[in-house]
Amino acid sequence: MAANGRIDWTSLWKKEDWVAVWIGFIIILAILVGLKISTPKFKWTTETEFASFAKEATVLVEKLVKQAGDAGEAALQEQATALKGTLTAGDRKAIGAAANRNRPRLSREP
Numbered sequence: 001m002a003a004n005g006r007i008d009w010t011s012l013w014k015k016e017d018w019v020a021v022w023i024g025f026i027i028i029l030a031i032l033v034g035l036k037i038s039t040p041k042f043k044w045t046t047e048t049e050f051a052s053f054a055k056e057a058t059v060l061v062e063k064l065v066k067q068a069g070d071a072g073e074a075a076l077q078e079q080a081t082a083l084k085g086t087l088t089a090g091d092r093k094a095i096g097a098a099a100n101r102n103r104p105r106l107s108r109e110p
Contacts, residue, residue: 051090058087 012018031037045053061084068077079101086094 050092054087054090054095058084061087 013022061080065077065080065084068074068080079098082101083095083098086098
């Protein structure tokens with residue numbers, strides 16, 4: 001309350017505590033009105049699904065091997081060939097390891 005006995009209504013939107021309350025009310029109201037919030041859905045990949053993914057990825061990696069060879073990128077061609085070999089073999093752990101080896105490293109150095 002103010003000194004003259006009147007309520008200071010400006011504090012309802014000017015103070016951080018009340019802003020948090022208003023944001024909460026807005027979120028509750030949006031959900032009551034019908035806003036649907038979807039959460040990400042994770043699932044395990046079956047062997048058949050993974051084999052299909054590996055087959056599709058093999059085609060892309062073959063193109064990468066060819067493009068690297070045409071561009072004279074021997075190191076990239078070697079790494080992509082190794083990745084292609086693991087994709088063909090179908091070993092999940094080896095594919096993950098090969099993909100991580102081939103992932104570009106980000107450097108903070110200029």
